[in-house]
Amino acid sequence: MSDEAPFAFGGLERVLHERARLGIVTSLAARPEGVRFSDLKRLCDLTDGNLARHVQVLEEAGLVKAERITGKKRLTRFRLTDEGRERFFAYLRALEDALKAADAAARQIDPPAEPARA
Amino acid sequence: MSDEAPFAFGGLERVLHERARLGIVTSLAARPEGVRFSDLKRLCDLTDGNLARHVQVLEEAGLVKAERITGKKRLTRFRLTDEGRERFFAYLRALEDALKAADAAARQIDPPAEPARA
Numbered sequence: 001m002s003d004e005a006p007f008a009f010g011g012l013e014r015v016l017h018e019r020a021r022l023g024i025v026t027s028l029a030a031r032p033e034g035v036r037f038s039d040l041k042r043l044c045d046l047t048d049g050n051l052a053r054h055v056q057v058l059e060e061a062g063l064v065k066a067e068r069i070t071g072k073k074r075l076t077r078f079r080l081t082d083e084g085r086e087r088f089f090a091y092l093r094a095l096e097d098a099l100k101a102a103d104a105a106a107r108q109i110d111p112p113a114e115p116a117r118a
Numbered sequence: 119m120s121d122e123a124p125f126a127f128g129g130l131e132r133v134l135h136e137r138a139r140l141g142i143v144t145s146l147a148a149r150p151e152g153v154r155f156s157d158l159k160r161l162c163d164l165t166d167g168n169l170a171r172h173v174q175v176l177e178e179a180g181l182v183k184a185e186r187i188t189g190k191k192r193l194t195r196f197r198l199t200d201e202g203r204e205r206f207f208a209y210l211r212a213l214e215d216a217l218k219a220a221d222a223a224a225r226q227i228d229p230p231a232e233p234a235r236a
Contacts, residue, residue, distance in 0.1 A: 004160065004163075005160060005161060005162060005163035006161060007140075007141035007142075007144045007145045007148075007161045007162050008141055008161075008162055008163035008164075009137050009140060009141050010163070012137045012140075014137065017135070017137055019127050019130045019132065019135055022125075022127060022130075022216070022220065023125035023126055023127050024125075026125045026219060026220045026223045027125045027223070029220070029223035029224050029226055029227050030125075030222070030223035030226050031226070032226055032227050042122065042123060043123060043124060043125045043126075044123060044125050044126055045122075045123035045126035045128070046126075080227065085227050085228070088220075088224060089224060089228065092217070092220055092221060092224055095213075095217055095220075096217060098140065099210070099213055099214060099217060101144060102140065102144045102147070102206075102210055102213075103210060104148070105144045105145070105147035105148035106147050106206060106207060106210055108147055108148050108149070108150055109147050109150050109198065109203050110203070110207065
């Protein structure tokens with residue numbers, strides 16, 4: 001956190017901070033064996049189109065890889081890449097710092113209850 | 119958090135979750151007396167154009183109000199509205215829950231160190 005710009009929150013990497021993508025990456029971290037498209041849809045409550053779009057952003061950023069498994073039916077399973085794991089960890093540390101800063105700020109406008117003044 | 123869609127993170131209201139806007143709202147919470155445009159720029163490390171755009175989004179969403187003070191020179195001071203305070207508090211609770219879920223997921227891919235297997 002910079003003294004000069006304490007609320008710039010530069011560590012909140014945009015590709016991971018976006019809500020849907022944070023859900024997708026969290027799902028993939030929770031299931032390191034890989035997650036199928038249909039399961040990701042359910043875990044993150046996303047439409048086909050939204051999930052496809054956000055997964056593409058994550059793939060292009062090098063955070064997620066798709067494994068196409070040919071068999072009785074076409075399956076696609078998604079996993080985090082090694083780089084995706086590292087950037088997710090870094091993002092979580094930045095998010096924790098941002099939450100602390102925001103909580104401290106919130107206490108300025110919602111201080112602990114105190115006795116009413118006379 | 120929904121059992122069906124545990125990683126939808128629906129409480130992360132998009133207007134507040136966006137990084138620059140989170141910085142602006144945190145700045146305004148930290149300084150309930152109001153913050154001038156030039157100070158917001160510095161606190162959040164934003165350009166004039168970006169700050170103006172994000173403040174407009176926050177004003178249109180009812181979270182922020184501008185007070186134009188005429189005097190020797192034109193000043194504009196920004197504050198959170200009552201609704202902005204309440205939605206910021208709700209957002210922070212949702213963010214804390216999301217961080218807990220993401221931290222728990224991250225432990226699946228980065229378990230505590232254990233002795234190397236034989």
